[in-house]
Amino acid sequence: PEAITIQELANRMAERAVDVIRMLMKQGAMHKITDVIDADTAQLIAEELGHTVKRVAASDVEEGLFDVADNSTDIEPRSPVVTVMGHVDHGKTSLLDSLRHANVVSGEAGGITQHIGAYQVTSPDGKKITFIDTPGHAAFTAMRARGAKVTDVVILVVAADDGVMPQTIEAINHAKAAKVPMIIAINKIDKPDAKPERVRTELLQHEVQVESMGGQVVDVEVSAKNKTNLDKLLEMISLQADLLDLKTNASRPAEGTVIEAKLDRGRGPVATVLVQRGTLRVGDIIVAGAEMGRVRALISDQGETVNEAGPSVPVEVLGFNGPPEAGDRLAVVENEARARQVTSYRAHQKRENAAASASGMRGSLEQMMS
Ligand code: GTP
Ligand code: MG
Numbered sequence: 001p002e003a004i005t006i007q008e009l010a011n012r013m014a015e016r017a018v019d020v021i022r023m024l025m026k027q028g029a030m031h032k033i034t035d036v037i038d039a040d041t042a043q044l045i046a047e048e049l050g051h052t053v054k055r056v057a058a059s060d061v062e063e064g065l066f067d068v069a070d071n072s073t074d075i076e077p078r079s080p081v082v083t084v085m086g087h088v089d090h091g092k093t094s095l096l097d098s099l100r101h102a103n104v105v106s107g108e109a110g111g112i113t114q115h116i117g118a119y120q121v122t123s124p125d126g127k128k129i130t131f132i133d134t135p136g137h138a139a140f141t142a143m144r145a146r147g148a149k150v151t152d153v154v155i156l157v158v159a160a161d162d163g164v165m166p167q168t169i170e171a172i173n174h175a176k177a178a179k180v181p182m183i184i185a186i187n188k189i190d191k192p193d194a195k196p197e198r199v200r201t202e203l204l205q206h207e208v209q210v211e212s213m214g215g216q217v218v219d220v221e222v223s224a225k226n227k228t229n230l231d232k233l234l235e236m237i238s239l240q241a242d243l244l245d246l247k248t249n250a251s252r253p254a255e256g257t258v259i260e261a262k263l264d265r266g267r268g269p270v271a272t273v274l275v276q277r278g279t280l281r282v283g284d285i286i287v288a289g290a291e292m293g294r295v296r297a298l299i300s301d302q303g304e305t306v307n308e309a310g311p312s313v314p315v316e317v318l319g320f321n322g323p324p325e326a327g328d329r330l331a332v333v334e335n336e337a338r339a340r341q342v343t344s345y346r347a348h349q350k351r352e353n354a355a356a357s358a359s360g361m362r363g364s365l366e367q368m369m370s
Pocket of ligand 2: 094
């Protein structure tokens with residue numbers, strides 16, 4: 001990971017790349033300008049050329065951003081965060097819509113505009129459940145690859161008239177790899193050709209054993225269309241969450257993950273953030289990826305302006321200088337100087353990675369041409 005191209009090293013020392021290459025040659029290594037050398041070699045060369053080297057490691061900059069060992073005894077229960085997955089057209093969006101509207105006070109129904117791709121629903125037992133509406137499988141994988149663990153429970157939607165399909169299997173594998181418990185929603189139970197029993201058998205073939213098959217995985221037969229058994233599904237999620245015993249410290253600076261972000265014409269950069277620990281407040285100085293800002297406003301899933309958002313609460317954040325990327329982790333820092341240090345370092349890393357892969361590509365293109 002810690003490496004630099006010969007060109008970049010020469011640039012930073014204001015030396016000619018050819019002199020760097022000559023130095024390396026003296027040490028018995030043949031290189032071209034686009035080659036990447038490791039940090040130790042780079043330091044050696046720089047010192048040979050009479051420069052003083054100050055190495056800044058990622059650990060120096062990132063240190064303390066995320067408080068890994070939070071020994072606080074001040075922890076409280078938090079709501080589960082749920083992601084809905086499943087094969088194309090099996091009814092993921094319909095199910096989320098129905099769950100959301102099942103929860104909307106009548107009279108408001110239909111008039112509600114959904115502002116953000118994440119929202120909270122209250123289960124029949126009065127507990128809140130946070131649903132994330134965005135991640136397709138690709139987004140889920142990308143977030144996981146970037147170390148962002150946002151989901152506590154996966155709802156796997158399988159259409160009863162279609163059964164287990166390729167993306168169902170993919171979702172099963174994702175959930176297993178991420179070690180996230182799954183609840184099966186056998187959807188479209190209203191259809192005349194619905195075969196829920198067949199779904200259970202097919203799941204068994206993919207090592208998902210539902211309770212009626214002697215296993216531990218909970219399944220609920222639902223119809224997103226007719227709003228059948230939605231309360232039962234919510235109850236099952238709530239029960240699963242109780243088993244997970246989700247707790248966190250709400251009274252510390254916020255940490256979270258960017259679910260989506262965009263540049264809004266009127267409002268500037270807008271990021272939907274899931275707060276995971278601590279409490280995010282208006283006025284906080286924040287970093288996410290290579291972007292920083294000061295929280296100017298927080299908007300709830302109901303479209304209301306709020307002053308703060310605690311753990312498991314999804315919120316729209318206004319005040320970033322530029323839109324961060326989905327999957328970026330958000331942290332609150334002490335002051336703007338710290339935020340600038342972190343983001344300028346990350347921006348630099350980003351440019352360098354881009355340059356390295358671009359020069360690598362150019363190199364191989366040249367080879368192809370010659
Ligand atoms: P993608 O986002 O494309 O992967 O699809 P999806 O899984 O979100 O499915 P979506 O909710 O868009 O539903 C696909 C189709 O199935 C739509 O025509 C829905 O009206 C229909 N559908 C969804 N749920 C039900 C159900 O419970 N019963 C019946 N009969 N149709 C349903
Ligand atoms: Mg959909």
